[in-house]
Amino acid sequence: MKKIISILLFCLLFTSKLFALIEVDITRGNLDPLPIAVSPLHVDVKSEDYKDLKIKELGSDISKIIENNFRRTGLFNPLKKEAFVQKPDIAHLKPRFEDWRLIKAQALITGKLLIKNDKLKVEFRLWDLAAAQEMTALAFTTTPSNWRRVAHIISDKIYERLTGEEGYFDTRIIYVAESGPKNQRVKKLAIMDQDGSNTKYLTLGNELVLTPRFNPTNQMVTYMSYFRNMPRVYLLDIETGTQEIVGNFPGMTFAPRFSPDGKKIIMSFAKDGNSDIYTMDLESRLVERITEHSSIDTSPSFSPDGKFIAFNSDRSGLQQIYVMRSDGTNVKRITFGKGIYGTPVWSPRGDLIAFTKMHKGRFYIGVMRTDGTGERLLTENYYQEAPSWSPNGRVLVFYRETKAGEKGAGFSAKLWSIDITGYNERKLATKTDASDPSWSSLLSK
Amino acid sequence: MVKSLFYSVSFHALMILITFLTLPFMLREPIDLPPIVSVELIQISDKTSIPFAPKARKIIEETKKKEDDRVVSEQAPPAAKAKEKPDRIPLPNDKKEKKEIVKKKQNPEEIKPQIRQSSEFEKKELVDTNQIAALIDKAKEVEAVQKIDDNKITQSTQKNSFASGLTLSEEDALRAQIFGCWSVPLGLPYDQNLLVRIKLQLKKDGTIMKSEILDHERMNRPGQKFYKVLAESALRAVRLCQPLKVPPTGYDKWKNLQLNFNPTEMLKG
Numbered sequence: 001m002k003k004i005i006s007i008l009l010f011c012l013l014f015t016s017k018l019f020a021l022i023e024v025d026i027t028r029g030n031l032d033p034l035p036i037a038v039s040p041l042h043v044d045v046k047s048e049d050y051k052d053l054k055i056k057e058l059g060s061d062i063s064k065i066i067e068n069n070f071r072r073t074g075l076f077n078p079l080k081k082e083a084f085v086q087k088p089d090i091a092h093l094k095p096r097f098e099d100w101r102l103i104k105a106q107a108l109i110t111g112k113l114l115i116k117n118d119k120l121k122v123e124f125r126l127w128d129l130a131a132a133q134e135m136t137a138l139a140f141t142t143t144p145s146n147w148r149r150v151a152h153i154i155s156d157k158i159y160e161r162l163t164g165e166e167g168y169f170d171t172r173i174i175y176v177a178e179s180g181p182k183n184q185r186v187k188k189l190a191i192m193d194q195d196g197s198n199t200k201y202l203t204l205g206n207e208l209v210l211t212p213r214f215n216p217t218n219q220m221v222t223y224m225s226y227f228r229n230m231p232r233v234y235l236l237d238i239e240t241g242t243q244e245i246v247g248n249f250p251g252m253t254f255a256p257r258f259s260p261d262g263k264k265i266i267m268s269f270a271k272d273g274n275s276d277i278y279t280m281d282l283e284s285r286l287v288e289r290i291t292e293h294s295s296i297d298t299s300p301s302f303s304p305d306g307k308f309i310a311f312n313s314d315r316s317g318l319q320q321i322y323v324m325r326s327d328g329t330n331v332k333r334i335t336f337g338k339g340i341y342g343t344p345v346w347s348p349r350g351d352l353i354a355f356t357k358m359h360k361g362r363f364y365i366g367v368m369r370t371d372g373t374g375e376r377l378l379t380e381n382y383y384q385e386a387p388s389w390s391p392n393g394r395v396l397v398f399y400r401e402t403k404a405g406e407k408g409a410g411f412s413a414k415l416w417s418i419d420i421t422g423y424n425e426r427k428l429a430t431k432t433d434a435s436d437p438s439w440s441s442l443l444s445k
Numbered sequence: 446m447v448k449s450l451f452y453s454v455s456f457h458a459l460m461i462l463i464t465f466l467t468l469p470f471m472l473r474e475p476i477d478l479p480p481i482v483s484v485e486l487i488q489i490s491d492k493t494s495i496p497f498a499p500k501a502r503k504i505i506e507e508t509k510k511k512e513d514d515r516v517v518s519e520q521a522p523p524a525a526k527a528k529e530k531p532d533r534i535p536l537p538n539d540k541k542e543k544k545e546i547v548k549k550k551q552n553p554e555e556i557k558p559q560i561r562q563s564s565e566f567e568k569k570e571l572v573d574t575n576q577i578a579a580l581i582d583k584a585k586e587v588e589a590v591q592k593i594d595d596n597k598i599t600q601s602t603q604k605n606s607f608a609s610g611l612t613l614s615e616e617d618a619l620r621a622q623i624f625g626c627w628s629v630p631l632g633l634p635y636d637q638n639l640l641v642r643i644k645l646q647l648k649k650d651g652t653i654m655k656s657e658i659l660d661h662e663r664m665n666r667p668g669q670k671f672y673k674v675l676a677e678s679a680l681r682a683v684r685l686c687q688p689l690k691v692p693p694t695g696y697d698k699w700k701n702l703q704l705n706f707n708p709t710e711m712l713k714g
Contacts, residue, residue, distance in 0.1 A: 022610040023703045024620055027710050029627030075631050106681060130684040163632040164670035
């Protein structure tokens with residue numbers, strides 16, 4: 001009995017303590033980008049020379065790439081290196097957290113690299129400065145010429161650790177590189193890293209190329225090219241450079257895209273003068289008709305689970321966006337706003353659809369939920385089109401054209417990126433004018 | 446026959462008498478007793494004023510001294526007045542009935558005879574309608590406060606001010622400090638329940654002795670990456686903010702403190 005009473009008393013004591021606890025709700029914070037310090041990677045003294053690589057500068061070069069990646073996200077604020085107190089070699093072993101906190105950094109990246117036997121070994125650590133502890137640490141071994149990719153992979157790992165989302169730095173963007181006056185444009189297929197470096201041209205420019213699209217599962221690209229004024233759909237393996245013709249299609253063919261598993265392509269082409277949506281199995285080359293309507297149906301895009309297709313159609317008068325099952329049934333209109341909607345692209349996360357909207361002579365890039373609700377117009381301009389998602393579904397890349405003056409003077413087309421929040425609009429650095437971008441999935445997946 | 450007539454007459458007479466005696470009482474309206482409004486007058490500055498910096502305090506003290514020399518206690522009267530306030534409340538009488546009814550509506554449960562005895566209503570003072578009006582207003586406030594309490598609104602402001610916690614300004618100071626230190630991870634989804642509760646054990650100077658995430662097992666569950674990121678950012682904020690701006694007194698009250706970090710509103714906006 002005494003025991004029970006003492007237990008009861010104890011419980012009472014405990015509850016009274018519980019109620020006495022003061023609670024404070026914190027519902028706001030600052031939205032400034034997270035201050036992060038990227039220390040140059042320490043180059044091991046035992047490192048050997050490798051071809052024409054400047055090994056001594058490699059450490060700071062890698063850190064610069066990481067820094068630039070982070071700055072472009074708009075979520076991080078890499079601090080200036082002049083303020084760093086600790087040297088890279090010591091910082092990597094055990095940073096003096098007070099010194100780094102002093103310059104208001106909240107996270108610190110340190111690293112070390114070694115080139116030996118023609119192999120590059122890079123290790124890095126991410127430190128939480130407030131808690132004075134390591135958050136993550138990894139090491140990679142690769143060929144030294146791959147050092148840029150190593151920097152991107154490190155960026156991805158850190159981004160994922162600090163935001164909870166997958167990164168998108170170890171990726172590439174394929175686009176149509178344009179040059180020459182407006183009436184005589186030369187269009188070549190080009191590919192670059194997402195930060196604008198390593199640009200390569202994949203076609204010579206004697207044929208018109210259009211709408212390159214990445215396969216979501218690997219580094220294959222499908223695009224259209226006009227050969228003797230006949231549209232052809234091509235498949236291109238970026239790693240090997242081999243190309244093959246998928247088929248000749250009659251009339252106007254538009255915008256081939258891969259299915260999420262990469263086994264089919266979906267496109268629209270005109271048969272008997274009416275544009276409808278078709279899929280083609282890449283193995284069997286069998287073509288299947290998906291829509292059968294007297295209106296013009298174009299720009300199909302699969303949902304990431306492959307169960308639905310978004311497309312645009314003028315069956316209700318003006319061009320609007322529709323969603324249907326992948327077998328063509330259950331067609332539902334999802335946009336009802338004023339203006340013309342086009343180029344729907346399903347986010348890799350599956351939660352949003354990006355689109356282009358034209359209203360009163362202005363072009364908008366926007367996103368909405370897959371049922372058409374929650375429309376958000378992210379950016380508005382004279383002419384912009386063709387949004388493509390980053391693999392984590394957080395950033396969109398699109399192209400924007402300026403108004404041409406007389407005889408096509410002053411005309412330019414550039415790639416831009418924007419966050420799905422509508423913030424952080426940035427011009428991508430391309431060597432020439434560019435249009436029709438498509439973002440690849442993560443290379444290191 | 447005579448006997449029964451006598452009984453009848455006497456009973457009837459008794460009935461008439463009783464009726465005669467009690468009827469006026471029944472017709473008379475019950476005496477409306479005024480509700481007791483307990484008004485506690487606190488000088489707000491005592492609790493909430495932020496201490497001046499040493500230099501500023503010196504200057505203020507000097508100027509105060511000078512003022513004291515010149516004017517004979519300028520500050521005293523308002524305080525004295527305030528204390529007198531309850532004394533001036535008039536005795537209830539028929540003239541004041543209307544106003545008293547209003548009071549009754551506002552605060553009926555406070556009519557307690559025991560309290561009435563000890564109340565200061567007995568003191569005879571001048572009737573001052575302004576004072577009564579002021580009292581009514583006060584009564585309204587008291588009632589409003591009680592209502593909030595009854596509704597059990599869970600917002601921390603109410604919880605803390607009336608339970609055991611910090612004053613509003615103390616809480617605001619602490620909150621504002623943490624707002625500044627907390628870099629909200631911007632990539633978080635806004636449609637998930639992402640409430641992070643951190644329990645702190647503080648030293649007297651506001652530095653942190655112990656910090657604990659209350660749902661820390663959720664951090665390592667698969668698919669809770671965002672929660673982990675948020676929890677870490679919250680913990681970082683608390684550590685960066687050290688020492689926390691806690692009141693100089695009442696250490697026992699705030700030595701254990703719980704902070705609820707909820708970014709949903711921000712992420713939506």
